[in-house]
Amino acid sequence: MEQRISLVTLGVNDLATSKRFYIDGLGWKPAFQNKEIMFFQTGGMVFALFLRDHLAAELKADPGTFGRAAITLAYNVREKSEVNPLIKRAVAAGATILLPAREAPWGGYSGYFADPDGFAWEVAWNPAWRFAPDGSVEFRPNT
Amino acid sequence: MEQRISLVTLGVNDLATSKRFYIDGLGWKPAFQNKEIMFFQTGGMVFALFLRDHLAAELKADPGTFGRAAITLAYNVREKSEVNPLIKRAVAAGATILLPAREAPWGGYSGYFADPDGFAWEVAWNPAWRFAPDGSVEFRPNT
Numbered sequence: 001m002e003q004r005i006s007l008v009t010l011g012v013n014d015l016a017t018s019k020r021f022y023i024d025g026l027g028w029k030p031a032f033q034n035k036e037i038m039f040f041q042t043g044g045m046v047f048a049l050f051l052r053d054h055l056a057a058e059l060k061a062d063p064g065t066f067g068r069a070a071i072t073l074a075y076n077v078r079e080k081s082e083v084n085p086l087i088k089r090a091v092a093a094g095a096t097i098l099l100p101a102r103e104a105p106w107g108g109y110s111g112y113f114a115d116p117d118g119f120a121w122e123v124a125w126n127p128a129w130r131f132a133p134d135g136s137v138e139f140r141p142n143t
Numbered sequence: 144m145e146q147r148i149s150l151v152t153l154g155v156n157d158l159a160t161s162k163r164f165y166i167d168g169l170g171w172k173p174a175f176q177n178k179e180i181m182f183f184q185t186g187g188m189v190f191a192l193f194l195r196d197h198l199a200a201e202l203k204a205d206p207g208t209f210g211r212a213a214i215t216l217a218y219n220v221r222e223k224s225e226v227n228p229l230i231k232r233a234v235a236a237g238a239t240i241l242l243p244a245r246e247a248p249w250g251g252y253s254g255y256f257a258d259p260d261g262f263a264w265e266v267a268w269n270p271a272w273r274f275a276p277d278g279s280v281e282f283r284p285n286t
Binding site: 001002003004005006007008009010011026027028029031032039040041042043044045046047052055056058059060061063065066067068069070071072073074075076086089098099112117119120122124129132134135136137138139140 | 144145146147148149150151152153154169170171172174175182183184185186187188189190195198199201202203204206208209210211212213214215216217218219229232241242255260262263265267272275277278279280281282283
């Protein structure tokens, strides 16, 4: 097995709300969308927003068993000064603040917001990680 | 804002169990680990397993509010024949089957397992996506 994630799929309540947030608000461009799913190319991975009930059906699960996800997604930025404007933009697009940006105990600067379906996103500046020109990150110091 | 995810963090109950599954079972190699978190480099992204209670504390949330995540992660493979052996390996490592592999309505072949904390992973062969030598995927046909 190689070491990667090919696709991250979030179960959402309705795609119109997701579109307003991710497309109209954050400016992401979908690679494909229909009435049940939207796909976004994200680096070497794909990010999908899929109707929650359809996600449950795919897993043959009861959607009523879904709760608050013990998961966070992070969007790392190159400069510390990018953190607050990005969180502000997310809030303007419909996000709620989970934790205002602060000097983090691990040496960076970060805050968290919840997207319209409650999924937690961290916006982080981490000076200890290597940031490539294409936006990919590596768990090792900048050299 | 660029279009990417820098880090996916799953909140787990205990790291010894996570280690048995992801490291001993699936063969993933951590870039870093301590008593509360493990990081894995995954392509241009980082994947983290973080103690659930610490994740809750980070978000200033009550860990009791966490439930089943309406999220799936997918691991795409190059060949259809890789799907079943990989699911079998995951089960041997402690996963439970959520959906046995089947011909998927979207034209590929896939199945789902839950990791020891219940997070859903799909193992998928999708002939409609472009698969790069480094394992990254693109939402567009192979050419």
